[in-house]
Amino acid sequence: MDQHFARTEMLPPMTPPITERGAVKWLRENLFSTPFNIALTLFGIAVIYLLVRASLPWWLNSVWNASSLSECRQIVEAAAGTGATGACWAMIREWWGAFIFGFYPPDQWWRPILAFGFLMAALAPVLFSGQTRNLTIVLVVVAVFLALTLWLAGTPGIAFGLAALVVIGMLALAQVQPGKLIWFTLIYPALCFWLLWGGSVWSPIVAMAGFGVLYVVFRQASPFIGLAPAAGAGVLAAVLWWLYLDKALVDVLHGVVPLALQSINSDQFGGFLLAIVIGITGISFSLPIGILLALGRQSDMLIVKTLSVGFIEFIRGVPLITLLFTASLLLQYFLPPGTNFDIILRVIILVTFFAAAYLAEVIRGGLAALPRGQYEAADALGLDYWRAQRLIILPQALKISIPSIVSTFIGLFKDTTLVAFVGLMDPLKGVTQIVRADINWKGIYWEPYIFVGTIFFLICFGMSRYSMYLEKKLKTDHR
Amino acid sequence: MADAAKMQVSDEVAIQITGMNKWYGQFHVLRDINMTVQRGERIVICGPSGSGKSTLIRCINRLEEHQQGKIVVDGTELTNDLKNIDKVRSEVGMVFQHFNLFPHLTILENLTLAPIWVRKVPKREAEETAMYFLSKVKIPEQAHKYPGQLSGGQQQRVAIARSLCMKPRIMLFDEPTSALDPEMIKEVLDTMIQLAQEGMTMICVTHEMGFAQAVANRVIFMDQGQIVEQNEPKEFFNNPKSDRTKLFLSQILGH
Numbered sequence: 226m227d228q229h230f231a232r233t234e235m236l237p238p239m240t241p242p243i244t245e246r247g248a249v250k251w252l253r254e255n256l257f258s259t260p261f262n263i264a265l266t267l268f269g270i271a272v273i274y275l276l277v278r279a280s281l282p283w284w285l286n287s288v289w290n291a292s293s294l295s296e297c298r299q300i301v302e303a304a305a306g307t308g309a310t311g312a313c314w315a316m317i318r319e320w321w322g323a324f325i326f327g328f329y330p331p332d333q334w335w336r337p338i339l340a341f342g343f344l345m346a347a348l349a350p351v352l353f354s355g356q357t358r359n360l361t362i363v364l365v366v367v368a369v370f371l372a373l374t375l376w377l378a379g380t381p382g383i384a385f386g387l388a389a390l391v392v393i394g395m396l397a398l399a400q401v402q403p404g405k406l407i408w409f410t411l412i413y414p415a416l417c418f419w420l421l422w423g424g425s426v427w428s429p430i431v432a433m434a435g436f437g438v439l440y441v442v443f444r445q446a447s448p449f450i451g452l453a454p455a456a457g458a459g460v461l462a463a464v465l466w467w468l469y470l471d472k473a474l475v476d477v478l479h480g481v482v483p484l485a486l487q488s489i490n491s492d493q494f495g496g497f498l499l500a501i502v503i504g505i506t507g508i509s510f511s512l513p514i515g516i517l518l519a520l521g522r523q524s525d526m527l528i529v530k531t532l533s534v535g536f537i538e539f540i541r542g543v544p545l546i547t548l549l550f551t552a553s554l555l556l557q558y559f560l561p562p563g564t565n566f567d568i569i570l571r572v573i574i575l576v577t578f579f580a581a582a583y584l585a586e587v588i589r590g591g592l593a594a595l596p597r598g599q600y601e602a603a604d605a606l607g608l609d610y611w612r613a614q615r616l617i618i619l620p621q622a623l624k625i626s627i628p629s630i631v632s633t634f635i636g637l638f639k640d641t642t643l644v645a646f647v648g649l650m651d652p653l654k655g656v657t658q659i660v661r662a663d664i665n666w667k668g669i670y671w672e673p674y675i676f677v678g679t680i681f682f683l684i685c686f687g688m689s690r691y692s693m694y695l696e697k698k699l700k701t702d703h704r
Numbered sequence: 705m706a707d708a709a710k711m712q713v714s715d716e717v718a719i720q721i722t723g724m725n726k727w728y729g730q731f732h733v734l735r736d737i738n739m740t741v742q743r744g745e746r747i748v749i750c751g752p753s754g755s756g757k758s759t760l761i762r763c764i765n766r767l768e769e770h771q772q773g774k775i776v777v778d779g780t781e782l783t784n785d786l787k788n789i790d791k792v793r794s795e796v797g798m799v800f801q802h803f804n805l806f807p808h809l810t811i812l813e814n815l816t817l818a819p820i821w822v823r824k825v826p827k828r829e830a831e832e833t834a835m836y837f838l839s840k841v842k843i844p845e846q847a848h849k850y851p852g853q854l855s856g857g858q859q860q861r862v863a864i865a866r867s868l869c870m871k872p873r874i875m876l877f878d879e880p881t882s883a884l885d886p887e888m889i890k891e892v893l894d895t896m897i898q899l900a901q902e903g904m905t906m907i908c909v910t911h912e913m914g915f916a917q918a919v920a921n922r923v924i925f926m927d928q929g930q931i932v933e934q935n936e937p938k939e940f941f942n943n944p945k946s947d948r949t950k951l952f953l954s955q956i957l958g959h
Contacts, residue, residue, distance in 0.1 A: 295959035367888070374903075383928075458920075586775035590828060594801075598800060598802050598803075599804060599806065600802065601767055601800065601804060602798075602804035602805075602806070604765075604793065605765055605767060605793060605796075605797075605798040605800075606791050606794075606817070606818035606822065606866075606870065607792070607793035607822045607870070608817075608818060608821060608822060609786075610789060612821050612822075616817060616821065617806055617817075620808050621806075621807070621808050624808065700754060700806050701807060701809075701850040701852065702807045702808075702850070702852045
């Protein structure tokens with residue numbers, strides 16, 4: 226019998242059976258796959274139900290308008306019956322200034338607001354280098370945010386105008402030469418310092434000029450005495466500049482052009498202003514220091530290696546609080562008498578060192594994960610050590626370490642609340658304590674912590690999402 | 705295949721190694737190596753694994769340090785002086801077994817990086833050179849892809865092009881086809897043969913005996929860190945002198 230068979234038409238695809246698609250498949254696979262899983266699912270649903278039943282009324286009965294905790298409670302009981310509980314967010318309404326700015330004088334609030342807006346504008350060129358579209362989005366958001374908040378904070382007209390000029394200028398530059406925006410990032414630290422602490426406009430400018438001195442000395446000296454000694458000479462010159470010339474020069478310049486903002490003392494800083502100042506400064510300085518430490522630890526030069534290892538192990542081996550106490554108490558003894566070294570600056574330095582030591586180890590992991598072949602290929606092409614590191618090794622090592630680096634950053638940002646232990650007014654303990662000592666709000670418990678926790682969560686979640694975006698953007702290995 | 709006789713060898717010395725010894729700790733990896741490579745020579749080094757052949761060519765661009773003896777490359781002696789090392793490395797191209805392309809850069813960036821940063825060539829010119837060599841290894845259309853998107857054979861050809869962009873006077877190949885599928889070996893060997901025909905001074909560590917017969921003007925057999933035998937390919941394959949070479953050849957050609 227003839228058994229030949231040849232298909233002339235291909236069968237069209239059929240839809241999978243109901244148990245293999247959509248929600249049914251997902252439920253079967255994830256929630257009800259085995260008796261044990263079914264039990265776990267039911268248990269989970271029960272727990273969620275109990276939690277919601279216990280807390281939902283508290284959230285639903287929230288009160289936003291009241292002048293004291295007892296008034297809150299009366300309103301809740303009037304609305305929901307005796308014995309009902311409700312959140313009293315009215316406290317936040319009354320105290321939000323302290324949560325955000327600490328004791329920063331309210332008529333000067335526009336300064337930290339402006340510094341914050343500019344911070345976003347200064348971060349954008351780093352986070353989205355050269356991407357005109359993202360830069361424009363960030364700058365427009367900054368412009369809207371600043372226009373609104375500066376107006377609400379009663380900003381002096383001149384400051385408002387200057388801020389508008391800066392943002393519009395940056396927006397224009399982003400369209401033509403987005404790469405050039407990085408210059409704003411470079412001058413931002415001085416600008417931010419001046420805005421926040423005030424004083425003569427000349428002190429940040431002269432202090433920044435110290436870096437100029439460093440660079441000029443380095444450039445002039447390097448052809449004669451080599452790179453490393455020239456760098457040392459540059460640093461020495463800059464330190465001398467800061468120690469001896471700085472103050473006199475500021476006085477002279479200030480005498481000629483007396484342009485100044487009202488001086489604000491460090492003990493008036495508090496709340497999220499303090500947390501963000503310490504956190505952002507720590508994050509931006511700990512990364513380069515961490516990279517240098519990681520490279521130092523791998524170095525063939527014995528002294529560099531020993532110093533790096535010693536630094537990393539010492540800092541990692543000591544609790545952060547110990548370092549903070551060192552910052553607030555011990556450092557004063559070691560410094561020459563008469564130097565008034567600002568407490569926030571001291572804390573920033575030690576928080577930076579702390580994070581840098583952790584980052585160094587994280588980055589070392591990234592360096593170790595690179596195949597030896599990458600180093601060899603860079604060597605074989607004739608790239609010298611620093612170029613090989615900058616162009617070949619670090620871009621890959623840092624990419625591998627992004628998740629851990631961002632974890633360290635998030636940890637650093639949350640650890641800024643520990644400055645409460647050296648008497649600074651952090652948002653979590655410092656400000657909350659003051660609120661709860663207020664006679665009107667005595668006994669309030671959950672609300673301030675939930676409020677502060679939520680803001681911390683938003684910031685840290687943002688960092689985490691950015692790191693995922695970055696990982697995706699840098700993913701080129703196509704594995 | 706290529707006609708070996710056509711390829712000119714000049715009497716100018718490209719590489720001179722005299723009395724070279726190397727140890728890894730107590731282990732004596734290279735023993736009393738003496739060899740001279742003239743400009744335009746194509747040398748194939750073969751030998752069992754662990755015989756020190758890779759280590760030998762890695763000493764020529766100082767990826768490995770030697771402890772005794774003298775290596776002179778293009779008139780520059782390799783010492784601890786970093787300037788000499790950088791000079792030699794920019795004159796000597798190297799192709800690795802595992803390609804070692806930079807995965808975070810596109811093919812074009814892989815090719816232009818060293819010319820731009822080491823040779824200080826303007827970017828546009830470096831890109832033109834890169835495209836020229838990419839066409840030469842027959843993959844100009846891959847210029848804007850990343851190494852991870854290419855096949856092994858294509859990656860190795862990119863690696864060869866990357867070395868050529870530095871306009872080297874000497875090329876070292878460290879088992880360039882050992883990590884490739886059989887189908888891809890040919891495309892890489894064709895590129896190498898083409899290079900040999902253009903008069904490039906080459907030292908290849910390889911087990912591709914067909915390649916050795918086609919283009920090499922000298923085959924060096926190494927065992928236990930020593931040069932056991934060297935001869936021109938015809939003599940080497942048809943009339944090996946030492947027993948060790950005979951054994952090696954019977955194993956490698958026997959199946």
